[in-house]
Amino acid sequence: MSESFRVIDVDVHNEQNDSAFVPYLPEPWKSRVAASGIGMAGSGYYSPVGVLRRDSVPPGGGKAGSDPEFMLKQLVEAYNMDYAILTGVIYNISATHDADFAAAICSAYNDYLIAEWLSKSSKFKGAMAVATQDPYLAAREIDRIGGHPDIVEVIISSAARMPLGQRYYHPIYEACERNGLPLAIHPGAEGAGSSTPPTAAGYPSRYIEWHTCLSQMFMTHLVSMVCEGVFVKYPNLKVVLTEGGIAWLPGLMWRLDKNYKALRSTVPWLTRLPSEYIREHCYLSTQPIEEPDDPQHLVDLFNMIDAENILMFSSDYPHWDFDAPTQILRKLKPEAKRKIFAENARALYKLP
Amino acid sequence: MSESFRVIDVDVHNEQNDSAFVPYLPEPWKSRVAASGIGMAGSGYYSPVGVLRRDSVPPGGGKAGSDPEFMLKQLVEAYNMDYAILTGVIYNISATHDADFAAAICSAYNDYLIAEWLSKSSKFKGAMAVATQDPYLAAREIDRIGGHPDIVEVIISSAARMPLGQRYYHPIYEACERNGLPLAIHPGAEGAGSSTPPTAAGYPSRYIEWHTCLSQMFMTHLVSMVCEGVFVKYPNLKVVLTEGGIAWLPGLMWRLDKNYKALRSTVPWLTRLPSEYIREHCYLSTQPIEEPDDPQHLVDLFNMIDAENILMFSSDYPHWDFDAPTQILRKLKPEAKRKIFAENARALYKLP
Numbered sequence: 001m002s003e004s005f006r007v008i009d010v011d012v013h014n015e016q017n018d019s020a021f022v023p024y025l026p027e028p029w030k031s032r033v034a035a036s037g038i039g040m041a042g043s044g045y046y047s048p049v050g051v052l053r054r055d056s057v058p059p060g061g062g063k064a065g066s067d068p069e070f071m072l073k074q075l076v077e078a079y080n081m082d083y084a085i086l087t088g089v090i091y092n093i094s095a096t097h098d099a100d101f102a103a104a105i106c107s108a109y110n111d112y113l114i115a116e117w118l119s120k121s122s123k124f125k126g127a128m129a130v131a132t133q134d135p136y137l138a139a140r141e142i143d144r145i146g147g148h149p150d151i152v153e154v155i156i157s158s159a160a161r162m163p164l165g166q167r168y169y170h171p172i173y174e175a176c177e178r179n180g181l182p183l184a185i186h187p188g189a190e191g192a193g194s195s196t197p198p199t200a201a202g203y204p205s206r207y208i209e210w211h212t213c214l215s216q217m218f219m220t221h222l223v224s225m226v227c228e229g230v231f232v233k234y235p236n237l238k239v240v241l242t243e244g245g246i247a248w249l250p251g252l253m254w255r256l257d258k259n260y261k262a263l264r265s266t267v268p269w270l271t272r273l274p275s276e277y278i279r280e281h282c283y284l285s286t287q288p289i290e291e292p293d294d295p296q297h298l299v300d301l302f303n304m305i306d307a308e309n310i311l312m313f314s315s316d317y318p319h320w321d322f323d324a325p326t327q328i329l330r331k332l333k334p335e336a337k338r339k340i341f342a343e344n345a346r347a348l349y350k351l352p
Numbered sequence: 353m354s355e356s357f358r359v360i361d362v363d364v365h366n367e368q369n370d371s372a373f374v375p376y377l378p379e380p381w382k383s384r385v386a387a388s389g390i391g392m393a394g395s396g397y398y399s400p401v402g403v404l405r406r407d408s409v410p411p412g413g414g415k416a417g418s419d420p421e422f423m424l425k426q427l428v429e430a431y432n433m434d435y436a437i438l439t440g441v442i443y444n445i446s447a448t449h450d451a452d453f454a455a456a457i458c459s460a461y462n463d464y465l466i467a468e469w470l471s472k473s474s475k476f477k478g479a480m481a482v483a484t485q486d487p488y489l490a491a492r493e494i495d496r497i498g499g500h501p502d503i504v505e506v507i508i509s510s511a512a513r514m515p516l517g518q519r520y521y522h523p524i525y526e527a528c529e530r531n532g533l534p535l536a537i538h539p540g541a542e543g544a545g546s547s548t549p550p551t552a553a554g555y556p557s558r559y560i561e562w563h564t565c566l567s568q569m570f571m572t573h574l575v576s577m578v579c580e581g582v583f584v585k586y587p588n589l590k591v592v593l594t595e596g597g598i599a600w601l602p603g604l605m606w607r608l609d610k611n612y613k614a615l616r617s618t619v620p621w622l623t624r625l626p627s628e629y630i631r632e633h634c635y636l637s638t639q640p641i642e643e644p645d646d647p648q649h650l651v652d653l654f655n656m657i658d659a660e661n662i663l664m665f666s667s668d669y670p671h672w673d674f675d676a677p678t679q680i681l682r683k684l685k686p687e688a689k690r691k692i693f694a695e696n697a698r699a700l701y702k703l704p
Contacts (some may be wrong), residue, residue, distance in 0.1 A: 048617045162554045163561070196554045200542070200568035201576070202514045208615040209515070209575050212608045216552035216568045223561045224553070245607060250649065251599025254642040256564045262673065263560040265400045290606040292656070297602065300652035304644070321614070 005080075006342035007325045008351070011186075011242050011285050011314035012075065012084040014117055015052070015065035024108035024115075029101060038105060041096045041193025045207040049320050056318035065318035068120040075317045076123050079325050082342060083351055084317075086117055087127045087155055087242065091186050094132045094157035095193035102131035103141065110145045118150040125349065127155040127184055133194075135168060139175035146179035152349040154181050158217040158244065159189035161196060165224030173234045182238040182283075182348055185221060187214045218244035219252055222278065226256065229269040231277040238348060242285045243316060250304035253278060279306065283348060285314035286340070287323040295331065308336040312345045357432075358694035359677045360703070363538075363594050363637050363666030364427065364436040366469055367404070367417035376460035376467075381453060390457060393448045393545025397559040401672050408670035417670035420472040427669045428475050431677050434694060435703055436669075438469055439479045439507055439594065443538050446484045446509035447545035454483035455493065462497045470502040477701065479507040479536055485546075487520060491527035498531035504701040506533050510569040510596065511541035513548060517576030525586045534590040534635075534700055537573060539566045570596035571604055574630065578608065581621040583629040590700060594637045595668060602656035605630060631658065635700060637666035638692070639675040647683065660688040664697045 018037040022030055056074060058067035065071060076084050090109040093102045106129045113126045128151045130138035142154055154176050162168065164185065176183045191198035191210065198204070199213040218241050231237060253275035260267070260274050270277070284305075292298055302308070315323050325341060332340065345351070370389040374382055408426060410419035417423060428436050442461040445454045458481045465478050480503045482490035494506055506528050514520065516537065528535045543550035543562065550556070551565040570593050583589060605627035612619070612626050622629070636657075644650055654660070667675050677693060684692065697703070 046618075047615065049614055158553075160553050163551065163556050164553070166557065190552070196549060196552065198552060199515065199572035200548065200550060200552045200565070201510075201512050201516070201572035202548045204515050204572065204576050205518065205580065206618045208608075208611045208618055209572075209579050211615075212575050212604065212611050213552070213572055215603070215607075216571060219568060220551035220553035220556060220561075220565055223564050224556050227561050228557065245603060247603025247606060248600050250644070250653075251567070251597060251603075251642055252564065254599060254644050255567070255597060255640070256560075258640065258643050259560045259564050262401050263399065263563075266398075266558045266560055288607070288610070290603055291610050292602070292606050297652075297656050300649075300656070301602075304649050304652070 006338070007079055007081045007313060008083045008342045008345040009081055009315045009317070010085045010240065010312045010345050011087050011287060012317050013065055013089055013319060014071065014086045015063040015089060015318070017063060017066070020112055021105060021108045024111040025104060029104045040092055041189065043190060043192040043198065043210065045191070045210040047207045047320065051320050053318045053320060053322055068117055072121055072123070075315065081123065083123050083125050085125050085127055085152065085349070086113065087184065087186060088113065088129055089188065090129045091155045091157040092189040095159045095189035095195040097194050099131065099133035099137065102133050103137040106131050107141055110141065114148060114150065125152045125351065126150055127153040129155050130172065132156050132160060132169060132172065135171040139171040142175035142179055142181065146175070146181050152181070152351070153184050153240065155184040155186055157189050158185045158187045158221060159192060159195035161194055163224030164221040165226070165228035165230050167228065170233070173230055173237050177234045177237050182240055184240040184242045185218070186242045187217060187244060190214060190217055215245040215248045219248055222252065222282065223256060226274045226277050227267050229267070231281045232269045238281055238283065240283045240285065240312070242314065243287060244284065245288065245290065246284050246305065246311070247290045247301055249284065250301065279310065283310050283312050283344065285312050286328065287314040287316040288321050289323060289328050308339050309344065311340045313341045358690070359431055359433045359665060360435045360694045360697040361433055361667045361669070362437045362592065362664045362697050363439050363639060364669050365417055365441055365671060366423065366438045367415040367441060367670070369415060369418070372464055373457060373460045376463040377456060381456045392444060393541065395542060395544040395550065395562065397543070397562040399559045399672065403672050405670045405672060405674055420469055424473055424475070427667065433475065435475050435477050437477050437479055437504065437701070438465065439536065439538060440465065440481055441540065442481045443507045443509045444541040447511045447541035447547040449546050451483065451485035451489065454485050455489040458483050459493055462493070466500060466502065477504045477703065478502055479505040481507050482524065484508050484512060484521065484524065487523040491523040494527035494531055494533065498533050504533070505536050505592065507536040507538055509541050510537045510539045510573060511544060511547035513546055515576030516573040517578070517580035517582050519580065522585065525582055525589050529586045529589045534592055536592040536594045537570065538594045539569060539596060542566060542569055567597040567600045571600055574604065574634065575608060578626045578629050579619050581619070583633045584621045590633055590635065592635045592637065592664070594666065595639060596636065597640065597642065598636050598657065598663070599642045599653055601636065602653065631662065635662050635664050635696065637664050638680065639666045639668040640673050641675060641680050660691050661696065663692045665693045
């Protein structure tokens with residue numbers, strides 16, 4: 001790999017068994033998890049290829065993605081990455097019913113993340129997790145941990161009970177802004193537990209449908225955040241739409257801008273076109289990148305969204321649909337490649 | 353307008369007051385509607401500009417779009433249209449709870465449509481409405497009315513209790529195929545009555561959000577119809593995605609095709625890429641057409657979806673966001689214009 005090809009991977013899933021949480025949990029949760037595990041609500045959709053790379057199981061055994069040393073070797077060093085942003089998977093707890101339990105699990109995870117991952121390499125940076133069931137507890141957790149120098153982001157689930165722009169959630173955004181942290185939104189628990197059904201038309205039958213439709217949550221959340229005035233109320237908030245796909249964005253911006261022209265009296269706090277707020281406040285991660293047969297279509301898509309300035313590379317390691325930085329977007333022009341693969345993330349996360 | 357510019361408008365909403373149904377209803381529904389109206393379930397989302405063109409109220413008064421003579425003058429003759437496909441608005445009844453009532457309302461509407469609209473001009477062609485609460489009653493209605501020479505399509509609501517590909521709905525598709533009628537799917541009742549919430553993440557706050565997110569229902573239905581094998585089981589079925597937007601389609605096809613390559617063991621009845629079924633079986637109506645600032649983006653979008661062969665012009669008359677055939681897509685090449693504005697519809701609906 002060329003020395004000048006810098007890579008920051010903004011969506012790396014450090015996995016762990018439930019037992020990893022036990023030392024970091026207070027009672028009564030410690031005994032519960034020690035005895036029965038976390039008991040995360042699951043959507044029930046089944047992937048016939050699994051959801052983890054089989055070759056990412058560490059040599060000593062355990063879950064794929066659960067060993068910091070092996071992750072450094074198989075991902076960070078193999079692709080000569082500057083940084084890997086560790087996103088975990090515990091954001092999915094937001095679909096589980098008990099708000100206090102979910103908040104305790106996130107706090108335990110954040111302490112575990114700092115102690116057992118971020119301390120292992122300066123190339124690991126952390127997305128701290130908060131649960132959305134109680135936005136005031138989430139804000140308190142952001143204030144507790146958000147100032148740690150290796151925490152660069154707050155991550156929440158895209159699975160939710162209502163669109164993420166609604167006022168219920170605003171304490172989370174206020175805390176992100178107060179702590180200077182971008183907010184990442186990640187899919188995974190759509191249709192599980194207390195989440196809405198995973199698509200606008202309810203529950204599809206199988207994983208291929210569920211996975212293909214995951215972008216819908218992001219569409220609703222983005223429209224909601226813009227129209228509820230989140231970016232007016234929190235002008236320094238940045239949002240990272242992680243693993244939500246990309247190709248739906250141009251149509252959404254065009255349709256929302258067009259509707260705004262006729263219907264803006266119902267969103268009087270917006271003083272600019274909705275797409276301008278999106279372009280100013282939002283980033284999208286690349287994986288799973290769309291792969292049209294005709295590569296020109298991807299070029300056209302990138303022009304529509306000014307990809308150079310809003311995309312950030314992600315591999316989704318160690319998940320089944322991992323994108324290697326050497327395999328995707330090989331035909332980008334050098335300046336676009338530099339920004340998408342590293343510099344947009346470096347600026348957003350204030351990394352050296 | 354040039355003599356050679358032919359126009360077929362595939363989404364024209366003939367409106368009517370509830371009292372119009374009364375003569376066509378049997379008891380006990382006749383007395384109910386005469387006394388209290390239909391009592392359609394409504395979503396509660398409010399458009400500050402209304403949903404009907406104010407200049408489309410007939411000279412004699414009544415609802416915009418409710419007078420055949422005035423519609424012929426203001427729409428069909430004004431734009432020298434070959435045909436207007438009358439889609440009504442009664443498909444929205446599918447979100448109302450009582451399946452027998454919904455079926456009776458649709459039957460009354462279909463008789464009213466034939467008697468009071470299709471008889472008035474050979475330029476009017478009809479989309480017969482069926483309710484999706486009881487697919488067997490819907491199939492019976494398609495067999496009852498579908499053979500009428502001026503009925504060219506069956507129309508159902510995109511608001512639904514579950515994705516439209518699921519087996520529950522198949523009797524409707526079987527009846528469409530048996531009668532040689534395309535199936536149109538139209539939004540309007542999303543979030544009303546027994547419909548799912550209107551977006552994947554639940555209920556947004558206002559009309560601009562609701563309207564911008566309407567495409568999500570179509571995304572789910574299309575993925576579901578392909579993955580459930582509807583187009584394998586009913587190889588002659590054609591589906592018209594009416595008023596659902598366009599720009600979401602390329603991304604959906606790319607993502608679904610990519611997922612199919614990894615996950616096809618769960619949809620073994622598919623023998624080709626999902627996008628191939630979509631291209632072979634589906635049409636999209638144009639209104640509300642996306643309007644990017646940069647017109648090249650629309651050209652690029654059209655290339656991605658082979659617009660020339662799957663789009664059909666619609667005005668959505670007399671709704672607030674009406675698109676005049678003289679105002680949109682003016683820069684299309686002649687062959688694409690000919691097909692999108694008339695010939696795709698002429699072939700699909702077997703019109704002279």
